[in-house]
Every structure is written in C-alpha cells, then in structure tokens.
Amino acid sequence: MSYRPDLPMIVQSDRTILLEAQHPAYEEAKHAISSFAELIKSPEYIHTYRITPLSLWNAAASGCLPEQVTGALSTYSKYGVPPTIIKEIEETMRRFGLIRLEKSGDELLLASDDPLLLQELTGYKAIRQMLVEQQADDRYAVKPFYRGLIKQELIRLGFPVQDLAGYNPGEPCPVSLRATTSSGKPFSLRSYQQEAVDAFYAEGRATGGSGVLVLPCGAGKTIIGLGAITQFQTATLILTTNATSVRQWIAEIKDKTGLDPSLIGEYTGERKEVKPITVATYQILTYRPHAEDEFPHMALFSERDWGLIIYDEVHMLPAPIFRVTSGIQATRRLGLTATLVREDGREEDVFTLIGPKKYEVPWKELENKGWIAEAHCREIRLPFETKWREAYAHATARQKFRLAAENPRKLEVVRRLLDQHADDRVLIIGQYLDQLVEMAEALGLPLITGKVPEKERAILYEQFKNGQIKRLIVSKVANFAVDLPDANVAIQISGTFGSRQEEAQRLGRILRPKSEANVAHFYTLVTRNTREQEFSLHRQLFLAEQGYPYEIIEMETLV
Structure with a gap:
C-alpha cells in the first residue's frame, strides 16, 4: 500500500476516517465523503468520520454506487483503503435491493433474485409469522398489514428492503402552484x-x-x-x-x-x-x-x-x-x-x-449561491464566579450542566452583544424558564415560552417580522418551523445537553436569505471548563460537518 503524504485522509480498518481539517484539500475531501460517512468528532485539527451500514444504504438509495464510495476514499487517503474495508463497503451497499417488496395483483410479495438468501431470512420466526405462503422459490406472499414491520425486522438482520410495491392513488385533489403569490410577487420553485x-x-x-x-x-x-x-x-x-x-x-x-x-x-x-x-x-x-x-x-x-x-x-x-x-x-x-x-x-x-x-x-452550497444567509458561528467562553465554582464542584453531573448553563455572567455578555448588534433583529434562545424570565426582566424584552398562548405568540412573531420589536427572547418552542425571515442574529444562552439537531435548528432560525447584507451571526455562550463546554463540542458536530467552523472567543476579549 503506497504512502501519499500530500493527501488529507486516513481510512482505518474499523470504518473510521481521519480527516485533516487544516489541509488544503479538506473541503474537497469532506464533500466527497459527506454522502456516505457521518461526522462523529470535530476537534480543531483532525475530524473523525464513521461509515455505517445505514449511511451506505442511504447512499445506495440515492443512486451512489460502491465503486464511487471506494473511489472517493482512495482518492484522498494517504495510505490507500484497507482491502477489507473495500470488500465490506461493496457487500453492504449491494445488500440494498437484494430483498424487495413487490405487488402482484392484490398480493404483497417479498421477493429476491437470490432464493437461498430468501429461504434463510424467511426461516426466522419473526419474519415467518408475517408471511401467508410461499409462491415460488424467489417470492413469498406477505400479510399486507406487515409491510412496515417486515421492513423493520429485515433491516435489523442487515438487509434493507427496497419497497417497490407501489401506493394507493388516494382521493383526487386538483391543485396547482401560482405564477405569482397572492401579494403579486413572481413565484416559482428554485x-x-x-x-x-x-x-x-x-x-x-x-x-x-x-x-x-x-x-x-x-x-x-x-x-x-x-x-x-x-x-x-x-x-x-x-x-x-x-x-x-x-x-x-x-x-x-x-x-x-x-x-x-x-x-x-x-x-x-x-x-x-x-x-x-x-x-x-x-x-x-x-x-x-x-x-x-x-x-x-x-x-x-x-x-x-x-x-x-x-x-x-x-x-x-x-x-x-x-x-x-x-x-x-x-x-x-x-x-x-x-x-x-x-x-x-x-x-x-x-x-x-x-x-x-x-x-x-449541502448547506454551504446554498450559502455560496445566496439562497441562504452566510453564517458566522462563534462560541463565547465565560468564567465562573468563585461562589458558583464552589457550588459546581459539589453538584451532581446533571446539576453541573444546569449550573454552567445558568451562569449569571451570560447576562453581561448578552448586553455587550446587543450593543454590537444595535440595528439587527436578534433572537435570544434558551432552555431554562427561570433563566429566560430573569433575562427578559433584566433587559426589558418580550419573552415567548410554552406558557404563552398561541394568539399572543403570533402577535409577538408578527411584531418581530414587521420591525416593531427587534429583540425577542424565546424558549425551545421556537426551535422548529418558526418563520422569522429577518432575524439575522441568534444568541444561544442554554440548550438541551449535546443535541446536534437543536444546534442545527437554532442556527436555521437566522438562515433565511436577507434583502440587504445576506449575513447571519450565531453566538453560543458556554461556561469555560465545565460540562456545558463538553456538550457544546458534541452539539456542534452536525454544523461542523456542513462546513460551519466555530470561532472561539474568550469573554475577556469582547469589546
């Protein structure tokens, strides 16, 4: 196996990939593996990815071929790709489609071009009880209600089912897209x-x-x-x-x-x-x-x-x-x-x-084309005051996280950030109700939590959209599907432990394209050398995979 020191990646026999984040070919290599590998660690210099059966089956379902996966790995690997990994990738991806669900008349059939494999799988009791009868060596009739359950059982056995049984047409509902919106703006799909x-x-x-x-x-x-x-x-x-x-x-x-x-x-x-x-x-x-x-x-x-x-x-x-x-x-x-x-x-x-x-x-691809805002992600690390540090030292693991998340000095940092972004539309997002209430009272800002009635929430969202208010404090109720297109700054003061999906959703609140400067700022406030900082690293994994590096700023250096 030849050694090519100029390349950015090492493929290991346990299906992990080490990628040098500072390498000139980093972005290119990351893009090449993103469709079939999952980021699991992203410290400053070496990012670790993992190839899983599910990540390979998703790639296969998207039309990616085994040779494209192994080719991408070979192109960027310093030491080449271990032969065992090449074989595992080929075998895993080729399992997608080996077992199919098909329809023949009114019958639902479990089918395969490999009768021996089908015989082996139908020998399992959990599978056998979902079948009606054997139609031929290469197909079995399935009880219709078990269409979902049999797919769940087979993927647990390592064989994802390609479902080709089709769908009921459903009740007709003629509907068409407008060429202009109800307000008269031109409209079409991007x-x-x-x-x-x-x-x-x-x-x-x-x-x-x-x-x-x-x-x-x-x-x-x-x-x-x-x-x-x-x-x-x-x-x-x-x-x-x-x-x-x-x-x-x-x-x-x-x-x-x-x-x-x-x-x-x-x-x-x-x-x-x-x-x-x-x-x-x-x-x-x-x-x-x-x-x-x-x-x-x-x-x-x-x-x-x-x-x-x-x-x-x-x-x-x-x-x-x-x-x-x-x-x-x-x-x-x-x-x-x-x-x-x-x-x-x-x-x-x-x-x-x-x-x-x-x-x-990829997120960055849409950013580069101007379809979403250019995002700058910053983690601001704060110290603990002595009395809080003492309480932290004697707390349980769960208490430690909450104490760090509710660090009182976060209010000071939020004030500074609001001064820096005086003309921007700012969302302050947090997890803990007491913390949010205290911050809303201290800053004199409106607050939306799960306790606020839907009608009142709608009014506040509308006031934020039309510019009547430029700062809004929100709990996790705003994590999902809240459309605030002009928000361009988010300050995250606390979150749900190491939730990667929450980090992505919160950044998403400010990514709508902007009519003026198409730039968004995402700040995460973290108490230094605590459980919160540990969880923050995990929260950032998904966004790091999408190409969003976090600039680390110490509170003491803030203007």
Whole structure:
C-alpha cells in the first residue's frame, strides 16, 4: 500500500476516517465523503468520520454506487483503503435491493433474485409469522398489514428492503402552484427545490413516493412540500411540530397555490377540521388523557383516503406515529428535515417506515449561491464566579450542566452583544424558564415560552417580522418551523445537553436569505471548563460537518 503524504485522509480498518481539517484539500475531501460517512468528532485539527451500514444504504438509495464510495476514499487517503474495508463497503451497499417488496395483483410479495438468501431470512420466526405462503422459490406472499414491520425486522438482520410495491392513488385533489403569490410577487420553485421534488416523485415510478429530503433550514422545505402535493394531485395530510407551524403551512398553501381555502383544514388543539389538505401537529396526534389510554386523534390517519402524508421535521417524529406509519405503507410518505440525526437513535426506522434519503443539498452550497444567509458561528467562553465554582464542584453531573448553563455572567455578555448588534433583529434562545424570565426582566424584552398562548405568540412573531420589536427572547418552542425571515442574529444562552439537531435548528432560525447584507451571526455562550463546554463540542458536530467552523472567543476579549 503506497504512502501519499500530500493527501488529507486516513481510512482505518474499523470504518473510521481521519480527516485533516487544516489541509488544503479538506473541503474537497469532506464533500466527497459527506454522502456516505457521518461526522462523529470535530476537534480543531483532525475530524473523525464513521461509515455505517445505514449511511451506505442511504447512499445506495440515492443512486451512489460502491465503486464511487471506494473511489472517493482512495482518492484522498494517504495510505490507500484497507482491502477489507473495500470488500465490506461493496457487500453492504449491494445488500440494498437484494430483498424487495413487490405487488402482484392484490398480493404483497417479498421477493429476491437470490432464493437461498430468501429461504434463510424467511426461516426466522419473526419474519415467518408475517408471511401467508410461499409462491415460488424467489417470492413469498406477505400479510399486507406487515409491510412496515417486515421492513423493520429485515433491516435489523442487515438487509434493507427496497419497497417497490407501489401506493394507493388516494382521493383526487386538483391543485396547482401560482405564477405569482397572492401579494403579486413572481413565484416559482428554485432549481434545487424542483430537483428535490423530482427525486421524490421519480416520474411516478414505484421507486419514488416514499423517502426523505434533506435541506438546510431556510431553504424552503415547505415550498418543496407544496411542489410534491401539486405533483401528485391528491388529498394530503401534513404533520408538523406546533400550531405556529401549522398556520405557516396553511398561509403558504393559500399564498402560493390556487387551492380554494375551504379545502384546507387545521387539526390542532383549537380546531379539528379534516379537509382534502389537512395540517396537524404531532402533539395532537400523540395526545391521550392517561398513559394507559389509546390515542384518540390517531384516527385522523384513516379519516380520508390520503394519497400523501408529509412529515415536517421528520427527525422529531414521535414513537407512536412511527407505529401508525408502519401500518400505512401503501400511502406515499415524504419526510422533510435539515438533519437525519435523531437523538433517540431511530434513524433506521426513518429509513424503513418513511423511506430512504432521496435528495440532499449541502448547506454551504446554498450559502455560496445566496439562497441562504452566510453564517458566522462563534462560541463565547465565560468564567465562573468563585461562589458558583464552589457550588459546581459539589453538584451532581446533571446539576453541573444546569449550573454552567445558568451562569449569571451570560447576562453581561448578552448586553455587550446587543450593543454590537444595535440595528439587527436578534433572537435570544434558551432552555431554562427561570433563566429566560430573569433575562427578559433584566433587559426589558418580550419573552415567548410554552406558557404563552398561541394568539399572543403570533402577535409577538408578527411584531418581530414587521420591525416593531427587534429583540425577542424565546424558549425551545421556537426551535422548529418558526418563520422569522429577518432575524439575522441568534444568541444561544442554554440548550438541551449535546443535541446536534437543536444546534442545527437554532442556527436555521437566522438562515433565511436577507434583502440587504445576506449575513447571519450565531453566538453560543458556554461556561469555560465545565460540562456545558463538553456538550457544546458534541452539539456542534452536525454544523461542523456542513462546513460551519466555530470561532472561539474568550469573554475577556469582547469589546
């Protein structure tokens, strides 16, 4: 194996990749491996990536070939690629599609071109109980209700199923996109938005109709959802994270399609409308009076003949909805997200029950084209005062994190940052209610938390949008799907431990393209040499993978 010291990468036999962050070819190499490798560490000089079966199967589902993966690794590796890794990559990727679900008349079939493999897999009790009968050596009839469950079982055995069984057409719902919005502005899908819709639609073939589209916050995932609805022309159920997001979806549908408003329904805690296009929250569907009760609103999944279900922020999909989704695999399913990362580790369930990744566009690529704002990420490290340091020393691990997160000196830093950004639209984002209330009172700023009624939230969001207020303090209720296009500064004062998805979502609040200087500033305040600093490194992983380095600033050096 030849040694090429001028290259930036080392591929190790445990499927990890070490990439030199300071190397001139770093960006090029990172882009080459991003479709099939996951960033797991990003210290200053060496970034560590990991190749997993799921990352390879997602790459395969997107049309990537094994030789493209091994070719990318060989191109940038100092020592070449261990032969065992090449073989593992080829074997893993070729497993995608070895087992298929197909339709013959009314029958659902589990099929394979390898009868011996099929015989081996159907020998497992968990698989066998989902089958009706053996049709031939290369196919078995499957009980229709088990279409989702059998995919879950087979991926656990290491064999992802390619689902080619097709979908019910659903109730017709003619809808078209406007050439101009309701306010008279020209409108059409951007090139990458159309590419995403086309990748999901797949010309109407069975290879389309289920899958996940991965795009940055601010890239217009709602618009892509509208594009999918107009492509299929069918009744659609849209699921999203909160009532504010429901109303934003409805506003976009009214603004950018010719659909009669009477055909659009809101299904939330306040209203229960079931129309050809219905927008609901995950919370209402997973509501139940008591832990032992059924979920009364899950009936929404069967109240109309839906032809498409859109899962907004699919990485937040609650477990009960996974269970229902397992039983509706004959309905087309579109997942929209900025990151496939799930903090509960259920990425395999997204792959099997919603569908594999069908399209992804790098954040930096859209930034370079001006479709999202140019973001500058900075971590500001603060000291502890002596009395807080003493309390920290005697605290439990969980208490240590909260003490560091609520460091009183953060108020001082926020004041300085607000002075620096006197003319900007600033969001101050935090986790702990007491901390947020104290900061709102000290700064005399409006505050939005889960306790603030939806109507009052809507008023404050609208005042922020139209410039009546330029500073807004928000809790984690604003992490998802809140459209504040003119916000260009976010100050994160506390967060949910090491949540990568939360970091991405919070940056996303300020990435909408700006009409003037297309620049956004993201500050994270962290107490130095504490558990908070440790968690901060993990939170930044996903954004580092997207090409956002964090500038480290010591509080003492702030102007």
